[in-house]
Structure formats: C-alpha cells, structure tokens
Amino acid sequence: MNPLINAKIPAGDIAEKWENHKFSMNLVNPSNKRKFEIIVVGTGLAGASAAATLGELGYRVKAFTFHDSPRRAHSIAAQGGINAAKNYTNDGDSVHRLFYDTVKGGDYRSREANVHRLAEVSVNIIDQATAQGVPFARDYGGLLDNRSFGGAQVSRTFYARGQTGQQLLIGAYSALMRQVAAGTVELHSRAELLDVVTKDGQACGIVTRDLVSGEVTPHSAHAVVLATGGYGNVYFLSTNAMMCNVTAAWRAHRKGALFANPCYTQIHPTCIPASDDFQSKLTLMSESLRNDGRIWVPETKADNRGAGDIPENERDYYLERKYPAFGNLVPRDVASRNAKTVVDAGHGVGPLANGVYLDFSGAIARDGLDAISAKYGNLFDMYQRITGENPYQTPMRIYPATHYTMGGLWVDYNLMTNVKGLYAIGEANFSDHGANRLGASALMQGLADGYFVLPYTIGDGLAGQLGSDPVPTTDPVFTQAIAGVNDTNRRWLATNGTKSVDHYHRELGRLVWDNIGMARNKAGLQQAVTDIPALKEEYHKNVRVLGSADTLNQSLEKAGRVADFFELAELMARDALQREESCGGHFRDEHQTPEGEAQRDDENFAHVAAWEWTGEGNTPTRHQEELTFDNVALSQRSYK
Amino acid sequence: MSNNAEIINVTIKVWRQDGPTSEGRFETHQQAISTHASFLEMLDLLNESLNDQGHEPIAFESDCREGICGTCGVMINGRAHGPQKATATCQLHMREFSDGDEIVIEPFRASGFPVIRDLAVDRSPLDRIIESGGYITVNTGAASDANLTPVPKEASDQAFDAAACIGCGACVAACPNSAGQLFTAAKIGHLNLLPQGQAERWKRTENMVETMEEFFGSCTNHGECSEACPKEISLDFIAFMNRDYLKAKVKNRALTGQK
Numbered sequence: 001m002n003p004l005i006n007a008k009i010p011a012g013d014i015a016e017k018w019e020n021h022k023f024s025m026n027l028v029n030p031s032n033k034r035k036f037e038i039i040v041v042g043t044g045l046a047g048a049s050a051a052a053t054l055g056e057l058g059y060r061v062k063a064f065t066f067h068d069s070p071r072r073a074h075s076i077a078a079q080g081g082i083n084a085a086k087n088y089t090n091d092g093d094s095v096h097r098l099f100y101d102t103v104k105g106g107d108y109r110s111r112e113a114n115v116h117r118l119a120e121v122s123v124n125i126i127d128q129a130t131a132q133g134v135p136f137a138r139d140y141g142g143l144l145d146n147r148s149f150g151g152a153q154v155s156r157t158f159y160a161r162g163q164t165g166q167q168l169l170i171g172a173y174s175a176l177m178r179q180v181a182a183g184t185v186e187l188h189s190r191a192e193l194l195d196v197v198t199k200d201g202q203a204c205g206i207v208t209r210d211l212v213s214g215e216v217t218p219h220s221a222h223a224v225v226l227a228t229g230g231y232g233n234v235y236f237l238s239t240n241a242m243m244c245n246v247t248a249a250w251r252a253h254r255k256g257a258l259f260a261n262p263c264y265t266q267i268h269p270t271c272i273p274a275s276d277d278f279q280s281k282l283t284l285m286s287e288s289l290r291n292d293g294r295i296w297v298p299e300t301k302a303d304n305r306g307a308g309d310i311p312e313n314e315r316d317y318y319l320e321r322k323y324p325a326f327g328n329l330v331p332r333d334v335a336s337r338n339a340k341t342v343v344d345a346g347h348g349v350g351p352l353a354n355g356v357y358l359d360f361s362g363a364i365a366r367d368g369l370d371a372i373s374a375k376y377g378n379l380f381d382m383y384q385r386i387t388g389e390n391p392y393q394t395p396m397r398i399y400p401a402t403h404y405t406m407g408g409l410w411v412d413y414n415l416m417t418n419v420k421g422l423y424a425i426g427e428a429n430f431s432d433h434g435a436n437r438l439g440a441s442a443l444m445q446g447l448a449d450g451y452f453v454l455p456y457t458i459g460d461g462l463a464g465q466l467g468s469d470p471v472p473t474t475d476p477v478f479t480q481a482i483a484g485v486n487d488t489n490r491r492w493l494a495t496n497g498t499k500s501v502d503h504y505h506r507e508l509g510r511l512v513w514d515n516i517g518m519a520r521n522k523a524g525l526q527q528a529v530t531d532i533p534a535l536k537e538e539y540h541k542n543v544r545v546l547g548s549a550d551t552l553n554q555s556l557e558k559a560g561r562v563a564d565f566f567e568l569a570e571l572m573a574r575d576a577l578q579r580e581e582s583c584g585g586h587f588r589d590e591h592q593t594p595e596g597e598a599q600r601d602d603e604n605f606a607h608v609a610a611w612e613w614t615g616e617g618n619t620p621t622r623h624q625e626e627l628t629f630d631n632v633a634l635s636q637r638s639y640k
Numbered sequence: 641m642s643n644n645a646e647i648i649n650v651t652i653k654v655w656r657q658d659g660p661t662s663e664g665r666f667e668t669h670q671q672a673i674s675t676h677a678s679f680l681e682m683l684d685l686l687n688e689s690l691n692d693q694g695h696e697p698i699a700f701e702s703d704c705r706e707g708i709c710g711t712c713g714v715m716i717n718g719r720a721h722g723p724q725k726a727t728a729t730c731q732l733h734m735r736e737f738s739d740g741d742e743i744v745i746e747p748f749r750a751s752g753f754p755v756i757r758d759l760a761v762d763r764s765p766l767d768r769i770i771e772s773g774g775y776i777t778v779n780t781g782a783a784s785d786a787n788l789t790p791v792p793k794e795a796s797d798q799a800f801d802a803a804a805c806i807g808c809g810a811c812v813a814a815c816p817n818s819a820g821q822l823f824t825a826a827k828i829g830h831l832n833l834l835p836q837g838q839a840e841r842w843k844r845t846e847n848m849v850e851t852m853e854e855f856f857g858s859c860t861n862h863g864e865c866s867e868a869c870p871k872e873i874s875l876d877f878i879a880f881m882n883r884d885y886l887k888a889k890v891k892n893r894a895l896t897g898q899k
Contacts, residue, residue: 049780052780053779053780056779056780067703067711068701068711068762068763068764069763069764069766069767069807070767071710071767071807072703072709072710072711073709074703074704074709076704076708076709077704077706077708077709086786088787124781124783126786127783127784127785127786128778128780128781128783129786130783130786130836131776131778131782131783131784131786131836132775132776132778132836133776133799133803133830133831133834133836133837135796135797135799135800135803135830135834136786136796137796138790138791138793138796139793140793141790142790142791142792142793142796143787143790144786144787160800161800163708163804166708166804166806167800167803170803173770174770174774174775174776175775175778175780177767177770177771177774177775178771178775178777180771181771181772187767189764189767212756212757212762241703241704241705241709242702242703242704242705243703275645275674275676275677276645276674276676276677278674278677278681278684278685279681280678280680280681280684280705281705283705283706284706351645382731385724385727385731385733386678386731386733387676388675388676388733388735451780451781452780452781455780498692499692500687500688500691500692502684502688503688544691544692544694546691546694546695546696546697547696551658551659551757552699552756552757552760553699554697554699555691555697
C-alpha cells in the first residue's frame with residue numbers, strides 16, 4: 001500500500017467499524033485535555049461545531065474566521081434540509097439504507113466505511129440541533145416533520161422552512177459563542193489563513209492576516225483543523241458566496257497535503273441564468289420546483305418569440321421526451337447535462353439565449369394559483385426580485401450552475417490528511433460523497449465531522465504528544481512563513497499592471513467552465529492544461545492591486561485567492577483528463593452509454609486520485625487509493 | 641416591472657473613509673448600468689473602473705448575495721438596505737432606480753458600529769450579545785432523542801419567525817437612537833419561546849439585554865428597525881423581550897431553580 005495514502009480503515013464488519021475504532025483509539029484524559037492547543041480554521045457548520053465541541057471537551061481552541069462574525073459562513077445559504085436515518089416516518093429507513101443511498105448516489109466513488117459512519121451519526125445530529133433550539137419544521141402534534149429529497153425513496157430530510165442551513169449554523173454558532181464566553185475557545189474574526197506551517201512533517205500552526213489592520217501573525221498548536229469549505233468559485237460564477245475560496249486547502253496542499261478528486265464538481269440544474277457579463281454570482285432556486293414545473297425549449301433554434309407565443313406543438317419538453325419514467329425529476333447531473341445540450345444546440349431562451357424554461361402554467365391551471373403560491377411563493381418572489389419577471393405569468397428561465405465540490409483534501413478514516421496533525425472536515429475534505437453528493441447531505445456531513453467524528457479521532461492523534469509544547473512561534477518555520485506571506489503581499493502591490501483581480505478571475509472562470517464544466521473531453525482538457533498556466537502567467541504580470549497591505553484591502557485579499565484558483569484549476573484539468581470514465585459530476589464525452597448516460601469504468605477507476613504537489617511548474621504526482629465495495633453491489637444508474 | 645433591460649445613468653455619491661480614525665468625505669461618480677444588475681454589481685462595476693483608472697476601489701462588504709448571510713448592508717439615500725421593503729442590499733436591483741437618479745451611499749451609521757473603511761463597519765457588538773446568553777447550554781452528545789419533547793407547532797413557527805434574523809444590523813442603523821432592541825429581541829424570542837430554552841430563560845434575558853445596553857442606545861418605539869429589517873422581524877418580539885426582562889428582574893428566581 002502507498003504509505004502516503006493509508007486510509008486506516010478499521011477491520012471488521014461495516015456496521016461495527018466505527019464502534020470498534022472508538023474503543024481502540026487512544027484517549028486523552030479530561031484533565032490533560034487543557035494541555036493541548038487546537039487551531040480550527042473556518043466557522044461554518046463543520047468548523048463551528050468542531051470548535052464548540054472541542055472546547056466543551058476541555059481542549060484549548062483557537063477558532064479563525066475571515067468573516068466579521070462566525071455566523072456568516074456559507075453553510076448559512078443551504079436551503080433544502082438535512083438527512084438523518086431517524087425513520088420517524090416509519091417508511092423503512094435505516095442506517096444501512098442511508099449508507100446505501102449515499103454510496104449509490106456518489107456513483108460508487110466514496111469510501112464505504114466513512115459513509116457508514118456518516119449514516120450512523122446522522123441521527124445524533126438531529127438530537128443535538130433540536131436541543132440547541134434549531135426550529136425544525138414540526139407537525140401539529142409537535143413532533144418533527146420530514147420530507148423526501150432526490151436520490152431516496154424514503155422521507156428522511158429534516159428542514160427548517162427554506163433556511164435549514166441558516167438555522168443549523170445559528171445552532172452551531174451559538175454553541176461556539178458559549179465556549180467563547182466560557183474561555184475555552186479564543187475567537188479570531190476577520191483573520192484569514194495565508195499559510196499552514198509544518199515542522200518535521202507535522203502541522204504545527206498557521207499564519208494569518210488580520211483583514212482590518214493587515215497584521216500578519218503566527219499561531220502555533222498541537223493540531224490544525226481546516227474547515228474551510230469548497231472550491232466552486234474556481235468557476236467565478238457559482239452559487240457559492242463571493243468570498244468562498246480554496247486558499248486554506250491549497251496552501252496546505254503546497255505544504256504536502258494531498259488533494260483528492262479535484263475534478264468532482266457538482267452542477268445544480270435549477271439556477272437563475274446569468275443576465276449580463278458583469279454578473280457576480282448565480283442564485284440557486286430550490287430543486288423542489290421540478291416537482292411541478294415542466295422544462296422545455298423552443299423546437300426552432302434562436303426562436304425569439306415570447307414563451308406564450310410559442311404553440312404547444314413547437315415546444316420540446318426534452319426531459320419528458322427522453323426519460324418518460326422520471327421526466328423532469330431525473331437526477332441533478334442528468335438534468336444539467338441535458339440543459340447544456342439543448343442550449344449548446346441553439347435552443348436557449350432569454351436575452352442571452354442561455355437558459356431553458358421551467359413552466360408552471362400547467363400546474364397553475366391544474367392546482368390553482370393559490371396552491372402553487374403556497375408551495376413556492378417565496379421562491380417565486382425571489383425570482384421576481386432578481387429577474388424582474390413574474391413567474392406566475394411567464395415561465396422561469398433556469399440554467400445549471402456550480403454548486404458544490406466533492407473533491408478536497410485527502411483524509412484518512414480519522415479525517416487527518418497525510419500531513420500528521422493536519423485535519424480537514426466538511427466540504428474541505430473529499431471523503432463521503434464520492435463523485436456526486438445527494439441533496440440534504442452536505443449539512444449532514446459538515447455537522448457529523450464537527451460534532452461527532454473529529455472530536456473523537458483528534459484525541460487519538462494528540463495522545464502521543466502529551467508533555468510536549470507546541471512549536472514556539474519564534475521558530476524559523478514560523479518566521480519564514482511570515483516572511484513568505486509578506487513578500488507575496490508586497491509583490492501583488494508592486495505588480496502595477498493594468499487589469500483588476502476580478503477581470504482575471506472571470507477569464508479563468510470562463511476557461512474552467514468551458515473545459516472542465518458539465519461535460520469534458522480530451523481535447524478541451526488538454527487545451528485547459530496549456531491555457532490555464534498561460535493566463536496565470538499573464539495574471540501575475542499584469543494584475544493591478546492598489547492600496548496598501550496595512551489596511552482593509554479587498555483587492556489584495558482576492559489577489560491571493562485567485563492565484564490559488566489558477567493552480568487548482570490546472571490540477572482539476574489534469575485530474576479530469578486522467579479519469580477516463582464518466583462518474584457522478586464528472587462526465588467525459590468519450591465515456592457514455594449509447595443512451596448518453598455516464599459510463600463508469602469500475603475495473604480501472606474504482607479509486608481515489610490523490611495528487612501530490614511537487615513544486616511550482618512541476619507536474620504533480622497522482623496517487624491512487626483503491627476503493628473496495630464489500631457491502632454495496634456496483635450497478636449502472638438508469639432513469640428511463 | 642419591465643422584463644427589458646435598459647441602461648440608466650446614475651450619479652453615485654459615496655462615502656469614502658480611509659480608516660477608523662480618518663476623516664470621511666463624499667465622492668461623486670457617474671455610472672451607466674443595466675437595470676438587470678444588482679445594486680452591488682453596480683458597485684462592482686464602479687470599482688472595476690476605479691481600479692482601471694488607478695483609484696482604490698470602494699470597500700464594501702457582501703458575501704452570499706442571496707440575502708441570508710447578513711454580511712452586506714449600507715445606507716442608500718438614507719435608508720438601511722435601500723428603498724425596497726424586506727430586501728437586503730445584495731438583493732436590491734437597479735430596476736428600482738431611474739435614469740438620472742442621484743444615489744447617496746453611506747455606511748451603516750451607529751456609534752455601536754464604528755466605520756472600518758469606506759462602507760465597511762464593525763458589527764462585533766452583535767456577537768458580544770450572543771456570547772452573553774444567546775444559546776442553550778447543551779454539550780455535544782448530551783441531547784436526548786429529538787422527538788422526546790413535542791414542541792407545539794405554533795411555538796416552533798413563532799420561534800422560527802424570530803430566528804429568521806440574519807444579524808445584518810440594519811435595525812440598529814435605521815434607529816434614530818442606534819438601539820439594538822430588534823436584534824436582541826429576535827435572538828431572545830427564538831430561544832425563550834421554545835421548551836428547550838426555558839432553563840436559562842431569565843438569566844439569558846437579563847444578560848443579553850444588559851450587554852446590549854453597553855453598546856447601543858435606548859428604544860423609544862419608533863419602529864424604524866422593523867421597517868428596515870430584510871426579514872421583517874416583528875416589533876412584537878421587542879414587547880416580548882421587555883416583558884421577559886421585567887419578569888426576570890422581579891421574579892424570585894431561586895423558586896424557579898434559576899439564579
């Protein structure tokens with residue numbers, strides 16, 4: 001086995017692995033916990049829940065967020081819900097079924113043992129959140145309500161109106177603030193990680209920049225936890241928040257942490273299409289709309305009649321036509337790819353011909369305006385606020401957009417990267433979703449990692465360090481890291497080119513979307529491997545970052561983040577190029593069934609690709625972690 | 641509302657301030673913009689052209705641009721989050737404006753929210769209020785089964801109405817007294833309405849109200865806070881908080897098992 005990527009999966013039956021592992025791990029006794037310092041970077045669901053829980057256990061925690069408040073993290077924008085195998089609806093759900101659905105939904109590219117543990121602790125998350133006061137939806141008897149979600153045949157999704165992420169984050173944030181008040185967690189807000197510091201192959205701290213004063217500060221600890229989210233903003237336009245970035249994970253990667261499956265990105269089918277070139281981000285409309293809306297495009301190319309003027313027999317309800325059984329409810333990746341196909345063929349609608357119609361006129365005629373408004377009123381209002389169009393009268397226009405990234409830092413079963421003492425949790429790691437994440441599973445994984453997995457596994461790593469102090473911040477490893485950060489900032493400010501950071505980010509996004517987007521092919525990916533470094537070189541020579549490093553300087557912040565996106569984008573292209581199969585969010589034109597569905601190659605690609613940084617300008621090394629499926633039979637998905 | 645994008649020309653009068661202790665000033669710019677653009681995209685474009693001309697871009701904060709994270713927020717023509725009701729700054733679009741309009745953009749103005757730079761302010765007092773009691777004490781792992789305690793749907797729904805607060809601080813900025821009542825009341829209401837929140841109800845209320853008073857002004861029932869609130873949090877929560885605060889002060893709390 002490759003020593004770099006030993007997943008350390010415990011032996012035994014799948015249902016007993018986690019239980020056995022908890023027993024066999026080393027413990028840190030309660031009075032010794034205060035002797036350990038832990039850094040947690042990021043305060044979204046994963047980071048806030050981890051920092052709070054580690055503080056409760058008695059560790060000395062330093063929590064970092066680059067927001068003004070921990071509560072701003074992008075977990076807050078999750079709408080739909082959170083899965084848990086509670087089986088409150090008595091419809092046959094179980095830990096095993098949630099495990100099975102998640103492995104299948106991930107198109108058989110995740111680690112069975114991790115997913116099973118996720119399903120096991122899912123039930124505890126609901127208990128914990130409810131006790132914290134998260135106002136989940138309830139029925140008239142006062143008990144919790146559930147709804148169904150894509151990729152499952154049971155109702156296991158808990159939700160809080162359309163703001164489940166917000167409410168769960170407020171719960172985790174309040175738990176975190178309780179520990180801040182108790183003095184177990186030291187909170188650093190408006191502090192951005194700019195380097196991960198290692199000594200003798202072990203993580204010993206980080207370097208941050210205070211975004212207000214510009215001060216660059218070292219922080220040391222016995223362990224470093226990255227909970228810094230996904231990298232969807234590599235596309236420039238995505239449903240991610242403006243500040244979401246890959247910097248923390250990428251700087252860890254450059255310090256030796258392997259980056260796994262970067263080509264696994266998820267495109268969400270129902271977003272509002274871009275309205276102009278200056279568009280800053282895309283907004284997601286809940287997938288639930290596909291329950292009542294019918295998707296169509298005009299049969300005639302470049303048809304510029306209004307939707308209402310196009311007669312029924314000149315409309316192509318392409319999903320209903322191609323997938324009579326599932327129709328408009330095919331999974332996310334299938335719906336997205338088909339939208340791309342019709343738009344690329346010239347059937348797109350809207351001012352930029354970049355969308356497809358999602359039409360509610362049939363549902364309104366059938367159920368009445370009031371019924372549709374009761375179900376989707378808030379979404380319709382949001383759509384109207386953004387587009388200025390009334391979706392009760394004209395069909396919505398939708399188009400897919402990047403939404404989530406399944407790839408991330410490679411971690412073992414303990415959620416530790418291959419760098420000792422460096423952990424990655426939540427969307428920042430790669431572990432649980434395989435090549436495709438099911439709806440309502442992101443919140444589940446973030447909180448599982450933070451509340452119920454990392455707090456156990458981190459003790460195992462710390463126990464051996466009892467009696468040793470963290471590396472002092474006066475150590476050369478820290479002074480060198482600080483000097484590096486200051487040098488880089490000075491270089492950005494001295495470049496004095498002609499174009500803004502945003503300009504290059506937008507250009508990069510276009511390249512990535514065109515070549516490493518919903519459907520990829522060899523020629524495009526090879527093109528990307530050459531074009532991205534060329535644009536990166538121009539960026540470094542010609543970007544213009546004004547102002548100073550000693551004040552709030554948002555251009556300077558973005559300059560570093562976009563530089564990291566350039567390097568990640570190149571790795572995504574290489575990863576996609578080498579994965580000669582289609583699976584989940586990774587679709588290669590060359591690998592499809594005669595019906596145009598994703599064609600996996602289990603014989604050659606049932607593995608994790610974990611990439612090692614080999615230095616600036618060098619080709620990275622690809623390592624493989626073989627995946628074994630002992631509990632789930634591999635099968636081809638079909639939605640006909 | 642029209643579906644057709646038009647280009648309008650607006651005059652932007654925007655507050656510039658180099659740092660917390662620097663003196664501020666208004667700067668005037670002209671900007672042509674499509675009515676499909678969001679207000680913040682208009683600022684993005686303005687920043688891009690400032691940068692191209694060698695002028696430092698205007699510092700302003702935003703993140704999700706979906707109206708849920710609460711990061712954005714500026715005064716637009718004297719109104720927190722601008723003219724559209726129940727809309728955070730990031731969800732405001734230029735079709736709310738007309739060709740030739742002058743738009744005055746300032747940071748949230750409140751002594752509790754010192755300016756950091758240009759339109760960015762420090763809202764950390766809101767975190768201090770949460771720290772003082774905006775939580776339910778339950779360690780991870782200590783929770784009983786979620787369905788053990790039924791919560792009446794009405795209570796849960798009302799708690800949700802309060803919990804919808806996004807912590808943007810528009811309530812403070814809109815208030816002539818810079819009072820923090822609506823934010824604090826929303827947080828207290830969320831937890832005090834739920835059975836899980838009862839054990840710490842009186843202590844929580846007292847601590848949060850008194851921490852709020854360290855940073856913010858007094859409430860004189862103007863109601864501007866609720867008008868400006870992007871989530872339309874009701875003034876009723878302030879009444880509920882005041883009632884709970886009074887009760888917290890007069891209750892013999894030893895008898896309810898709380899200090």
